[in-house]
Amino acid sequence: MPSYTPPLRDMQFVLHEVFHVADEFKAMPKHAETDVDTINAVIEEAGKFASEVTFPLNISGDEEGCTLDKSTHEVTAPKGFKEAYAQFVEGGWPALSCDPAFGGQGLPYVLNQCLYEMLNSANQAWTMYPGLSHGAYEALQAHGTDDQKKTYLPKLTSGEWTGTMCLTEPHCGTDLGMLRTKAEPQADGTYKITGNKIFISAGEHDMAENIIHLVLARLPDAPKGSKGISLFAVPKFNVKADGSLGDRNPIFCAGLEHKMGIHGNATAQIAIDGAIGTMVGEPNKGLAAMFVMMNAARLGVGNQSLGLTEVAYQNALAYAKDRIQMRSLSGVKAKDKDADPIIVHPDVRKMLMTAKAYAEGGRALQVFCTLLLDKEHHHPDAKVRKESGELVALLTPIVKAFITDNGHISTNACMQVFGGHGFIKEWGMEQYVRDNRINMIYEGTNTVQSLDLLGRKVLSNNGATLKKFGKLIGALVAEEGVNEKMSEFITPIAVLGEQLTKLTTEVGFKGFQNPDEVGAAAVDYLRVAGHLVFGYLFARMAQVALREIAAGNTDPFYVGKLQTARFYFAKLFTETATLMRNARTGSKVLMDTDAALA
Amino acid sequence: MPSYTPPLRDMQFVLHEVFHVADEFKAMPKHAETDVDTINAVIEEAGKFASEVTFPLNISGDEEGCTLDKSTHEVTAPKGFKEAYAQFVEGGWPALSCDPAFGGQGLPYVLNQCLYEMLNSANQAWTMYPGLSHGAYEALQAHGTDDQKKTYLPKLTSGEWTGTMCLTEPHCGTDLGMLRTKAEPQADGTYKITGNKIFISAGEHDMAENIIHLVLARLPDAPKGSKGISLFAVPKFNVKADGSLGDRNPIFCAGLEHKMGIHGNATAQIAIDGAIGTMVGEPNKGLAAMFVMMNAARLGVGNQSLGLTEVAYQNALAYAKDRIQMRSLSGVKAKDKDADPIIVHPDVRKMLMTAKAYAEGGRALQVFCTLLLDKEHHHPDAKVRKESGELVALLTPIVKAFITDNGHISTNACMQVFGGHGFIKEWGMEQYVRDNRINMIYEGTNTVQSLDLLGRKVLSNNGATLKKFGKLIGALVAEEGVNEKMSEFITPIAVLGEQLTKLTTEVGFKGFQNPDEVGAAAVDYLRVAGHLVFGYLFARMAQVALREIAAGNTDPFYVGKLQTARFYFAKLFTETATLMRNARTGSKVLMDTDAALA
Incomplete structure (x- = not known):
């Protein structure tokens, strides 16, 4: 069985002796308080979490993989993944470099980088669940409406909900201009999304109570090619005005891929059958938002x-x-x-x-x-x-x-x-x-x-x-x-x-x-x-x-x-x-x- | 699902147009009859066997792997492997370049090479079963006694029996000088072999009625290191004087490795508990014979x-x-x-x-x-x-x-x-x-x-x-x-x-x-x-x-x-x-x- 020791000495060498990050942070009002001691304390704790909590689940997660219940469309992650994620949320790790306006700790990306290096050493498949969420957080923070931010960002920050990127379709991966998923505008300003996505990492799982899918789709009048793609936030469970979970949105896991590696991460085929979503950013400019x-x-x-x-x-x-x-x-x-x-x-x-x-x-x-x-x-x-x-x-x-x-x-x-x-x-x-x-x-x-x-x-x-x-x-x-x-x-x-x-x-x-x-x-x-x-x-x-x-x-x-x-x-x-x-x-x-x- | 077409054109180009192998064979009395038509007919048939019989079992063999019944120590190869092997034996393929003195067809190694290239394209894991046998055949042919040749070579030639190479032990692979398996001389000229081998490819399976293990071991008085190693032929079933199968020899599969690939081939841990074997070649010169x-x-x-x-x-x-x-x-x-x-x-x-x-x-x-x-x-x-x-x-x-x-x-x-x-x-x-x-x-x-x-x-x-x-x-x-x-x-x-x-x-x-x-x-x-x-x-x-x-x-x-x-x-x-x-x-x-x- 392999072992893992967080490489704190080399990390500190790079952070403090080569790049003097704490000095650099002093020049940034938002990060001025992030001193050497804070940095060292954070990476030390992060290393403990990675080596003690997720590393022991790496081989077992690979052996077991994820399981789809075809009758409920629910996916179960490997044994221990859910509990480790609860501990991750409990420890406030998803919030590390998120905006304090949404409950984040507002620490520099550099620290998140160090956290994630160690999480990836410990267990890449597990780490992709929170990792993908962070990407969804960033897209919504940059391009979301105030309403979307208010609805989704606090939960993505806390880690109670996770996020995905729904880009690829069976006939297009690199060439997203060819994608076919449709978004029909509804009278209430929302959109009804229909289509099939594949290769959706962390696409379905039992580790969080809701999943916010960011989905690329076409409006009915969209121009052909990559200039006709829009981005939508499509939650697994619709969110009520009071923030509580409403109906199950018809965005389902239709199958899991059998892969060479990262078995512990659910690589989902996602069938979207008239799911309700809201647009992120401007019409037909979804690729920019997705980038x-x-x-x-x-x-x-x-x-x-x-x-x-x-x-x-x-x-x-x-x-x-x-x-x-x-x-x-x-x-x-x-x-x-x-x-x-x-x-x-x-x-x-x-x-x-x-x-x-x-x-x-x-x-x-x-x-x-x-x-x-x-x-x-x-x-x-x-x-x-x-x-x-x-x-x-x-x-x-x-x-x-x-x-x-x-x-x-x-x-x-x-x-x-x-x-x-x-x-x-x-x-x-x-x-x-x-x-x-x-x-x-x-x-x-x-x-x-x-x-x-x-x-x-x-x-x-x-x-x-x-x-x-x-x-x-x-x-x-x-x-x-x-x-x-x-x-x-x-x-x-x-x-x-x-x-x-x-x-x-x-x-x-x-x-x-x-x-x-x-x-x-x-x-x-x-x-x-x-x-x-x-x-x-x-x-x-x-x-x-x-x-x-x-x-x-x-x-x-x-x-x-x-x-x-x-x-x-x-x-x-x-x-x-x-x-x-x-x-x-x-x-x-x-x-x-x-x-x-x- | 992948497909495979035997690369006959390029093979023929190399054989006939670059190396003119048929002309070269004319200079060798034993192969003088192997002309262009014979060569082409053989590789064409070989390509058919590979693409039609073993290629369709490649992915399923990988998925299924081999199964060990711990109570009987018997190993079952993936579905279809046994039947494909029977067809291989039926077609006379194991005998292709074997000596006619033992029932072989006596054709050049070059043809066996072409056969095996295509078998490996089709299904490497399956091909290792006959492939290892061929190695055992060559070692016995070069260093075996007349008795050993008479007992084993006709069956290895026909493919009714298969062979293995038992070299590696848990603490030594590259450094065979460290190996510990013991061989005690018996009054009747045979040896009692005891030890543990690992990583034995095709080490146990249900595809042939007997398996001839070539085992490296030490005599009691052997010098230390690589100059104290001898080679023994240890059959799964002892062979009676009339050539029929006798007692089960205590050389058992104790476990199968879980590997990155070649799942269809049984990589066996072999426990040898006083199994009867005969020496191949001279005492303490086993490495030379094994080479x-x-x-x-x-x-x-x-x-x-x-x-x-x-x-x-x-x-x-x-x-x-x-x-x-x-x-x-x-x-x-x-x-x-x-x-x-x-x-x-x-x-x-x-x-x-x-x-x-x-x-x-x-x-x-x-x-x-x-x-x-x-x-x-x-x-x-x-x-x-x-x-x-x-x-x-x-x-x-x-x-x-x-x-x-x-x-x-x-x-x-x-x-x-x-x-x-x-x-x-x-x-x-x-x-x-x-x-x-x-x-x-x-x-x-x-x-x-x-x-x-x-x-x-x-x-x-x-x-x-x-x-x-x-x-x-x-x-x-x-x-x-x-x-x-x-x-x-x-x-x-x-x-x-x-x-x-x-x-x-x-x-x-x-x-x-x-x-x-x-x-x-x-x-x-x-x-x-x-x-x-x-x-x-x-x-x-x-x-x-x-x-x-x-x-x-x-x-x-x-x-x-x-x-x-x-x-x-x-x-x-x-x-x-x-x-x-x-x-x-x-x-x-x-x-x-x-x-x-x-």
Whole structure:
């Protein structure tokens, strides 16, 4: 059975020593009170909840899965899920970063980020129930009417009710412009919704008394395509004027999918048969409203893989120290044993360090990104708000695709450390691989993310936002360029930054003549950009570690951080050479394949 | 539900047009009669069996799994498995490449290879039942006494009985020197075996009336470590002098593992409680005897991933042509539809072509390698036999590790083509990913393969065998060096060949001072070597295609083959740049990580 220890030390390093988040919060009136002690107390308690309450339900939840009673359309989550959720609500966790106007605690997103990293390490399937709710909360807060906010937000904040995103239909996922669910206006201002949705995560369950579905549908007179989609709030139980629950709305679970992973989460087929809903945002502008939720969800998906990478790493490390097998190639290490622990083998270390580096890089990126999110929403300076928002938009597809792909590499490497035992369910490692696999697909496949990055976030403004990120690298180079000890971390990112700028211009130019050039380069491009971001973050972490060591700090944590940064640049960052070359190759070798793919 | 069409055209291309196997067989007296028509008839029938009999049982076998009756220790395979096996035996398939002296058909290994590729595409879990038997057959044929051969080989040849390899114990897998199972000599020349084995594939089932377990165990006076291991044949039912079944031998299934994949195959814990066995080969030389079986199994594992890559590719291709979603970036392609089929998108093509190139490269390598195996065993010229055997030994770890890693990449890419549907069991794609995952682990993890290649097969003879493979490349360069049309395929392998030679010398030199340098470079080294081999094979395939086209052949197959070769060199082969660099980095960055891995 696997174990999990909340990575508080590394989290605190990133929060306080690298990004000095408490100092940043002082500049934001809403968060000025969130000091180091508060932050540490919150993440410590969050870690306890994750490791003690939801982690023990991870393997059992996978084995048991969810059950649909076809006669009542009710879904039962795996044993213990409901009780754990009640404890989550009791502890006030859903309210952590919600608006105090609706009962929230109003704490920074950065703290919610740390909470969710640990929840995802503990139990991704369980975490998706409150996770999806939070997305619904954000969409309603941004686009809901006062009435909708009053009706739904306090209950979503407390966690008494949960939420979903109902987007996908059998014939359309990526291409939501094709969706068919209908919304007919009623005399009283509400809408009658009819249609079929699939792949609705946390779509039905027994953990909360009501579920607020946010449903994409078409008005009768809507234009064709993505410009004719509106968003509706459709509760499982209609809500009376006094806030109490009324009739059951005909929005039912018609089936549950049998999936590769996240078995503990109900992936529901939702049949909507004239259910009553209210419009969120403006008619035909539903996709924009939904994107508030989607962007939050994309950061959340990156966080799922960060969590899985961390927990997989911890268990592979423990196994590699415990399992004895063969002798070290460079001579016996454990003389008193029949064999050496497998951590003596260079390739076992490579697998472990790969996961460790991707976990620590991912954690730094997530904190970096959610701190920007806090600034976007709560910084007093409008320019800071705007620029922070632009950077978040640039980083979102990288968080989603790069961290989930790294999670795939890492969970597979950690499973491999276990040899044959990695393939056996009771060790828990193969579940991390299976659970992670969906993260590369949902909320926009990683290919869609790469097109979002290169097409929409980079080329559409001629690389202006990318240049802003480049300025951060430039500042670090200026600051540390003459520091010989930093050169091993600074030189690679300075070089790659220049190469990426050139590549951007090149692909932009070719794409202008043939847009398939953008599609051909995008996936490699995103991975190069991901390494540029991780390289920058590892350089900043190394900077802190070098300073501490220079100041006489003997905590081996800092030596470990330098070792991890060195490993990262030597063994992972280097794939940019091949990626750049492949991105440059162009679309012809891909598109000139009709005979091959006949 | 997925579908499967035996890839007869490509198989025939490799067999007849690239390797001219029928001509090669003419030089081997034992196979001189195996002409093109015979070969084509056999693979056509084999394809029918795979696609019609075992393929329909693949998803149901995964869902149902195997069942152990704890009171009788009997295991029931999934529904239909037993009947399909009876049909397999009835058709004479187990006997295909077995020795006519024991009832075999005596056909070349190359044909068995083609049969098994298709069986693995159809149903890896089912195929492991006859597959393991074949390994037991080979070990007994090579090392068994006349009595053992007479008792077991006719039944293993006919398939009436099956076989297993009982190596692993709970505390040792890679490090068999640690194994504890005991063998006590009895007065009648037999041995009483006692111990516990785990991870025994096809270890117990209801498909055959007897199971011959080949068990590694220690004699009472055996030296410690791997030089004190002997091999024993231990039947489930003792065999009487007249060949009929006698008493049940106390070698029982004590439990079945719950695994990530290959659910249809019984991965058994085997409790041996004084079971009677006979020794195979010499005392304390069991590992050598077992390696006959192991080497065959390693080629077989590569073949499993080749099969899964092919079937995953076929289904992803069909889906990509059928599923409409979004418009092509370069303009509407399917005007009459609401969206374009997703095959218009460059990255979808990249995923498809990756799987196609790895399937076709893997097929060429497997045929190349098993043809060498036929030469090793049946060529009249001793020098050819010897050199063929050396090349097979060099290629075996590449077949096992490179093809299974490629299978991981390919099955994941094909699953990704399906978007969210790829994660749903009914589409069948996620099963290919799960089934393939064990191939990177068992029969020696891919890290073990890389150490076998670099340490044992390359450095131990100062690269002599590698140079022999280099000569094949040299011959192709000499033949085609002036042909401008071939330069895009020849130049990269000529360059990489030189680079690999340099790298070998470099790592050999460093490894002489510090053996961890070999362990640090080995995995990257194997992948570079794999690309050198695939590059050579794609160049030879391109050569044939170019000649056919030049001769006026308008079959689009040849154009497709060139497109695949171009894609391979442009997008897959290019990772050698990063791999070479990483292999050169050395062990320090891996081994200087004690603080990081504290």
